[in-house]
Amino acid sequence: MHRVICLVLLSSPWIFPCEGYNPCCAQPCQNQGVCLSKGADAYECDCTRTGYYGVNCTTPEVFTLLKSTLKPRPSLVHHFLTHYKWIWDIINNISYLRDTIMRYILTSRSHLVDSPPTYNADYDYKSWEAYANLSYYTRSLAPLPKNCPALDLPNAKQVVEKVLLRKQFIPDPQRTSLMFAFFAQHFSHQFFKTDFKKGPAFTEALGHGVDLGHIYGETLERQHKLRLFKDGKLKYQVADGEVYPPLVKDVQVEMHYPPHVSEEQKFAVGHEAFGLVPGLMMYATIWLREHNRVCEIMKQEHPDWNDERIFQTTRLILIGETIKIVIEEYVQHLSGYHFKLKFDPELLFSQRFQYQNRIAAEFNTLYHWHPLMPDNFQIQNQVYGHHQFIFNNSIVTEHGISNLVESFTKQRAGRVAGGWNLPVAVQGVAVKALEHSRAMRYQSFNAYRKRFNMKAYSSFEEMTGDKELAAELEKLYGHIDAVELYPGLLVEKPRPNAVFGETMVEMGAPYSLKGLMGNAICSPEYWMPSTFGGKVGFDIVNTATLKKLVCLNIKGPCPMVSFQVPDVKYQKTSLENVNSSTGHSTQNNINPTVVLRERSSEL
Numbered sequence: 001m002h003r004v005i006c007l008v009l010l011s012s013p014w015i016f017p018c019e020g021y022n023p024c025c026a027q028p029c030q031n032q033g034v035c036l037s038k039g040a041d042a043y044e045c046d047c048t049r050t051g052y053y054g055v056n057c058t059t060p061e062v063f064t065l066l067k068s069t070l071k072p073r074p075s076l077v078h079h080f081l082t083h084y085k086w087i088w089d090i091i092n093n094i095s096y097l098r099d100t101i102m103r104y105i106l107t108s109r110s111h112l113v114d115s116p117p118t119y120n121a122d123y124d125y126k127s128w129e130a131y132a133n134l135s136y137y138t139r140s141l142a143p144l145p146k147n148c149p150a151l152d153l154p155n156a157k158q159v160v161e162k163v164l165l166r167k168q169f170i171p172d173p174q175r176t177s178l179m180f181a182f183f184a185q186h187f188s189h190q191f192f193k194t195d196f197k198k199g200p201a202f203t204e205a206l207g208h209g210v211d212l213g214h215i216y217g218e219t220l221e222r223q224h225k226l227r228l229f230k231d232g233k234l235k236y237q238v239a240d241g242e243v244y245p246p247l248v249k250d251v252q253v254e255m256h257y258p259p260h261v262s263e264e265q266k267f268a269v270g271h272e273a274f275g276l277v278p279g280l281m282m283y284a285t286i287w288l289r290e291h292n293r294v295c296e297i298m299k300q301e302h303p304d305w306n307d308e309r310i311f312q313t314t315r316l317i318l319i320g321e322t323i324k325i326v327i328e329e330y331v332q333h334l335s336g337y338h339f340k341l342k343f344d345p346e347l348l349f350s351q352r353f354q355y356q357n358r359i360a361a362e363f364n365t366l367y368h369w370h371p372l373m374p375d376n377f378q379i380q381n382q383v384y385g386h387h388q389f390i391f392n393n394s395i396v397t398e399h400g401i402s403n404l405v406e407s408f409t410k411q412r413a414g415r416v417a418g419g420w421n422l423p424v425a426v427q428g429v430a431v432k433a434l435e436h437s438r439a440m441r442y443q444s445f446n447a448y449r450k451r452f453n454m455k456a457y458s459s460f461e462e463m464t465g466d467k468e469l470a471a472e473l474e475k476l477y478g479h480i481d482a483v484e485l486y487p488g489l490l491v492e493k494p495r496p497n498a499v500f501g502e503t504m505v506e507m508g509a510p511y512s513l514k515g516l517m518g519n520a521i522c523s524p525e526y527w528m529p530s531t532f533g534g535k536v537g538f539d540i541v542n543t544a545t546l547k548k549l550v551c552l553n554i555k556g557p558c559p560m561v562s563f564q565v566p567d568v569k570y571q572k573t574s575l576e577n578v579n580s581s582t583g584h585s586t587q588n589n590i591n592p593t594v595v596l597r598e599r600s601s602e603l
């Protein structure tokens with residue numbers, strides 16, 4: 001098959017000059033040198049601070065050579081962090097060592113993210129517009145120049161069908177729970193909020209990070225409609241003696257519900273789209289209760305404070321709680337590390353670190369973790385298929401938050417990497433992700449690997465670790481350097497017993513940690529008790545856990561709550577084990593009797 005090789009990377013043996021095109025189309029500058037075209041057949045590479053020199057920034061400086069020989073491969077570091085538990089048990093207990101390692105993780109990761117931000121989809125060179133226009137997602141790698149020959153890429157739908165779509169559910173070996181999957185969805189939608197009126201390169205979430213716009217609304221107008229204006233609280237309704245979000249008809253905020261949803265089921269929350277699945281509405285309800293709970297505490301601490309002061313302080317406390325839970329439980333779970341991660345902004349006070357963040361389009365693309373979603377959802381003794389589950393808030397009120405939490409904690413999510421695990425129900429989202437990354441002129445998967453300090457893959461088999469998958473991928477793309485970012489992440493060989501492959505982690509961790517620690521509340525000016533209403537509020541932030549978040553906001557006993565499906569006990573009775581002899585696949589589950597009550601329309 002003929003391909004226009006001019007766009008494929010320099011490392012490719014098939015390179016030929018891109019006559020008549022922008023010379024930077026061939027991407028001659030290596031090691032993040034910047035290409036500057038000079039007419040149709042000349043260019044210059046700016047190698048400043050890359051650690052390399054020469055026409056194409058390919059000759060390493062002595063210091064670079066030394067560093068690269070001393071620097072261990074990411075796979076080796078990962079191996080060490082996920083093995084030798086006894087060593088980590090000791091290290092985790094020596095605060096000097098734990099702090100030093102955590103500081104190193106934070107700085108080494110976040111230095112991979114350009115801050116201040118540089119490019120965006122319309123600017124492949126530095127410009128004030130790209131820096132200052134917050135409506136754009138930023139870019140970690142500049143888009144491919146516009147006046148280049150068109151890429152000959154496979155049909156997006158075919159890519160999804162051939163290498164991504166689920167054949168049968170593959171459970172995540174890290175035992176990630178749906179409680180995690182919905183947290184991920186809920187948490188990330190505060191900063192991934194593509195503005196489709198403008199196009200895939202634009203975002204509505206102008207806070208570019210953890211601002212809790214998904215709880216309070218992106219605009220001040222929306223926030224005011226959601227607020228009670230009494231004691232700092234948010235509006236709510238009580239059903240069956242429990243607090244739930246108010247109804248759309250009562251607060252008049254826009255929410256995305258299809259017409260068939262009854263007015264009594266249209267809950268209104270910060271994010272317009274959170275009526276989509278009960279898992280999102282569950283978290284929205286929990287955070288609403290948490291907000292009002294913390295308001296009560298602030299009111300007691302500061303009887304003199306007005307509504308506005310209590311609201312604003314509570315918002316900062318909830319931002320702090322979120323970051324604490326995300327680093328110490330969510331990222332901790334994803335990492336699989338035995339090293340105990342620590343949320344402590346003071347670790348960075350001695351470092352060169354920018355307290356600002358801009359969400360990258362690539363971060364949004366890589367966060368498309370739809371393979372986490374199972375084919376159906378088991379809540380108490382009911383099984384819901386996809387179509388019964390979406391836009392169905394009555395599931396939230398009928399089962400109640402406590403039962404939802406326990407059920408989601410017991411159900412295993414799917415594995416993300418390794419290919420062939422994308423639920424059929426969301427294939428449209430995957431096609432869109434591909435089409436958008438093409439419209440935004442993304443560089444290749446291998447280009448991103450190099451950008452984030454990894455070696456480019458040299459063959460399809462090295463990338464996937466699977467002959468059959470490699471063959472399908474090769475049929476689609478022809479050359480390894482043509483594979484695109486999004487499918488690359490989902491077909492990549494998973495790390496041993498892990499949910500993700502190497503690239504997802506090595507790219508995702510920098511964006512994630514930079515976004516969390518770059519928050520204003522982590523800066524020296526903010527990070528002190530008074531910002532959070534005094535010692536009481538500061539303690540709430542510093543002792544926040546997922547379990548407390550849930551259990552302080554429900555009546556009755558504390559349900560099982562975890563980002564990881566509890567081991568042994570539940571696996572013994574799991575459907576997976578029951579059915580493994582019959583060859584049927586189902587997700588890990590609690591109670592074999594549910595099959596008898598199966599009501600899924602999909603079966």
Ligand SMILES: *[C@@H]1O[C@H](CO)[C@@H](O)[C@H](O)[C@H]1NC(C)=O
Nearest residue numbers: 010026027028054055056058
């Ligand atoms: C720089 O890269 C171009 C291809 O893009 C190649 O033709 C040229 O030989 C390289 N120059 C050096 C000095 O490596």
Ligand SMILES: *[C@@H]1O[C@H](CO)[C@@H](O)[C@H](O)[C@H]1NC(C)=O
Nearest residue numbers: 086088089090091092093094
């Ligand atoms: C860690 O230290 C605490 C007290 O400092 C001690 O109680 C605990 O047993 C130690 N744990 C390990 C695994 O060494």
Ligand SMILES: *[C@@H]1O[C@H](CO)[C@@H](O)[C@H](O)[C@H]1NC(C)=O
Nearest residue numbers: 122132133134135136198202
């Ligand atoms: C940002 O850029 C877009 C696209 O060019 C434009 O429509 C918008 O007005 C800009 N925003 C601001 C605040 O200038």
Ligand SMILES: *[C@@H]1O[C@H](CO)[C@@H](O)[C@H](O)[C@H]1NC(C)=O
Nearest residue numbers: 387388389392394395396398
């Ligand atoms: C929504 O969930 C309820 C259970 O709470 C169920 O009875 C109903 O059938 C579901 N709705 C749809 C449209 O599937």
